[in-house]
Amino acid sequence: MKKLLVTGASGFLGWNLCQIAQSEWQVYGTYCSQPIEISGVSVQKVDLTNFQAMKHLFQAIQPDTIIHTAAQSSPNFCQSNPEASHLINVTAACNLAGLCADASIPCVFTSTDLVFNGLNSPYQETDPVCPINLYGEQKVLAELGMLARYPRTAVCRMPLMFGIAPPTATSFMQPFIQILKAGKDLSLFTDEFRTPVSGKTAAQGLLLALEKVQGYIHLGGKERLSRYDFGRLLVETLELPATGLKACQQKDVKMAAPRPPDVSLNSSKAFALGYTPLSIREELQALKGLV
Numbered sequence: 510m511k512k513l514l515v516t517g518a519s520g521f522l523g524w525n526l527c528q529i530a531q532s533e534w535q536v537y538g539t540y541c542s543q544p545i546e547i548s549g550v551s552v553q554k555v556d557l558t559n560f561q562a563m564k565h566l567f568q569a570i571q572p573d574t575i576i577h578t579a580a581q582s583s584p585n586f587c588q589s590n591p592e593a594s595h596l597i598n599v600t601a602a603c604n605l606a607g608l609c610a611d612a613s614i615p616c617v618f619t620s621t622d623l624v625f626n627g628l629n630s631p632y633q634e635t636d637p638v639c640p641i642n643l644y645g646e647q648k649v650l651a652e653l654g655m656l657a658r659y660p661r662t663a664v665c666r667m668p669l670m671f672g673i674a675p676p677t678a679t680s681f682m683q684p685f686i687q688i689l690k691a692g693k694d695l696s697l698f699t700d701e702f703r704t705p706v707s708g709k710t711a712a713q714g715l716l717l718a719l720e721k722v723q724g725y726i727h728l729g730g731k732e733r734l735s736r737y738d739f740g741r742l743l744v745e746t747l748e749l750p751a752t753g754l755k756a757c758q759q760k761d762v763k764m765a766a767p768r769p770p771d772v773s774l775n776s777s778k779a780f781a782l783g784y785t786p787l788s789i790r791e792e793l794q795a796l797k798g799l800v
């Protein structure tokens with residue numbers, strides 16, 4: 510089997526990717542601060558902001574391909590910690606593309622729907638970027654920097670993701686479930702729209718991009734819905750107590766990073782390549798008993 514290196518294997522998406530990639534690849538993963546063991550995957554600790562350590566990793570594994578999911582993925586953290594987050598979100602990503610270019614191996618990058626301002630959705634790959642928070646700006650810089658160093662990079666713009674998470678990570682749905690089960694109030698935005706997919710579906714999209722994409726691709730789901738509507742579907746499909754679910758608006762909550770209202774992605778290019786997200790209801794039903 511050929512060797513696939515997954516950066517960020519202790520994170521939500523990287524872990525999901527490690528689960529499904531094993532059938533086709535010999536998978537190597539990295540973590541940084543949260544040690545993890547993944548059955549069938551050789552995992553090692555690497556701080557990717559250390560270029561020497563990154564180079565050493567390449568030399569030791571000699572991967573045939575890379576999917577880079579490691580990042581500082583919290584927009585609020587990035588807004589409050591611009592320098593630290595720039596190092597992993599921009600500098601490390603560009604360095605990684607440089608090493609992939611040197612080795613002439615495929616490189617897949619996980620960007621975000623937050624490269625858009627949310628005023629002109631649904632967004633396709635050719636639409637101009639216009640981030641409104643620092644995390645989105647950093648992802649744009651990484652996209653451009655990686656493609657400049659290595660035009661063969663597949664830049665995958667990921668939507669909001671949910672699903673099974675390892676002990677070292679979380680998706681937004683786990684806290685939702687805990688709050689509702691505890692009988693507490695869960696206020697969700699009625700005016701923030703995305704095109705979510707499960708981590709498993711997103712991981713399948715990344716593997717597809719690895720085979721078929723150079724340049725930009727959107728890996729959103731087929732449905733546009735608000736966080737509140739997602740909460741309603743969650744309650745219904747997982748049979749959770751509904752009494753705590755409340756509607757609110759973005760303006761009701763103060764956050765470090767500004768949030769765009771609607772970054773729904775038009776992912777028809779990926780659908781045409783064979784990317785087939787299920788409906789959110791089907792995705793949630795498949796997670797019943799597992800989250």
Ligand SMILES: NC(=O)c1ccc[n+]([C@@H]2O[C@H](COP(=O)([O-])OP(=O)(O)OC[C@H]3O[C@@H](n4cnc5c(N)ncnc54)[C@H](OP(=O)(O)O)[C@@H]3O)[C@@H](O)[C@H]2O)c1
Nearest residue numbers: 517519520521522540541542543556557579580582669670
């Ligand atoms: N989750 C979403 O809904 C969403 C939406 C759009 C785009 N994305 C993008 O998708 C990718 C994966 O997101 P995620 O939710 O899986 O993120 P996550 O759960 O926060 O995981 C981030 C991963 O990056 C690793 N990491 C952080 N700093 C590092 C460093 N200096 N060196 C090496 N590794 C480092 C973490 O390792 P440790 O934990 O071991 O330190 C962890 O494995 C990211 O690029 C994110 O920006 C996510």
